[in-house]
Amino acid sequence: MERSELVEMLDAAEMILVGVGEDFEEKDALLQEENYCKACADIAAAGVEWVMPYVNRFFLEKNQKLKTALHTLGVLLDKRNYFVVSACMNGMTAGAGLLPDRIAEPCGSYTKLQCSRGCTGSLQQTGNELLREIGQCIQGEKEWKALKVSVCDTCKAPMIFNSLYAEHYNEEGYLGHWEKYTKWLQGTMGKKLCILELGAGLMFAGILRFRFEKIAALNQKANIIRVHRSLYQMPNDISDRGKSISQNAVDFMAEMIVL
Ligand SMILES: [Zn+2]
Secondary structure, X not given: OXXXXXXXXXXXXOEEEEEEOHHHHXXXXXXXXXXXXXXXXXXXXXXXXXXXXXXXXXXXXXXXXXXXXXXXXXXXXXXXXXXXXXXXXXXXXXOOOOOHHHEEOOXXXXXEEEEOOOOOOOOEEOOHXXXXXXXXXXXXXXXXXXXXXXXXXXXXXXXXXXXXXXXXXXXXXXXXXXXXXXHHHHXXXXXXXXXXXXXXXXXXXXXXXXXXXXXXXXXOOOEEEEEOOOOOOOOHHHHHHEEEEOOOHXXXXXXOOOO
16 A cells, blocks of 8 residues: 555545554564563563563664654644554553544553552552663663562552553553543544554454454444454455555554655
8 A cells, every 4th residue: 555545545534543453562573582582581480471561662662663653653643533542562652642642552551550469549650760670670680570669559569560461450541541532432423434453463353353343334434444464354344445455564554654
C-alpha cells in the first residue's frame, strides 16, 4: 500500500480506530539480542518477570524502525478524531505523540505500580529511581534479587508494574481510559469509520481482531485495513469493505514515513 492511499482512506474517514497489536512488542527482534536473552534468563531465575514491560522498553530504545513506525502513526493521526487501543506493554505507543486521552492500554505498562497481591486502590505512578535500578540490573551492575521495591500500603506486599505480567493484574489501571474508548466507540455508529489494525495476532483477539471485525460488521460505513504478516485474512461479511495487507505491521508503518 502506498502512503497516499492510506492518507486518502484516513482523509475520507470521520473517525479512526487504531489497534496496535502484539507485533509492536518486536519480540522476534529482541530475542536476537544476546544481552536481552541473558537478562530474560536472569529475570526468570530471580522470579521477577513483572519487570519485563520496562526491560523490553529499555532494549527497544535502540530499535529505530519501531520508533519510526510509532512516530509515523502519531503524525498520520495528528488533528484527526482517533482512538488507539494498544496491546503493547512497553509504553511506547503512548509516547508516539498521541493525545493521552485518546489511547487505551488494556494490558498495562510500566508507568504505574500495583500491589503484587492485587489490592484495589493501591495504584501509584512508577518513580524514576526504580527504572534506573532496573537499568542497572540489565547492565549487570546490580543483582535482580537486590532490586528495591516499595510495599503496598494495605497488605505490605511488594509493589510491581501494573501489567499483564502481574499474577493478580489490577485492571483499575486502564479502566478510566477504557471508559473513554467505549464512549468514543458509541459515537462511531453511522459515521465513516476507518479501522486500522496493525500487527494484531490472536493473543488479544478479543479486544482487537474479533472485536474490530464486529465493529466493522455493525457499521456499514466502516472500512478496515488489516496489516499482518500471516494473519491478514478478513471474514467474508466485511471483505468488500476491507483491505488486507500481508506485511509486518512495524515495517508497514515505518515505510509510511514522510522524509
Ligand atoms: Zn496489597
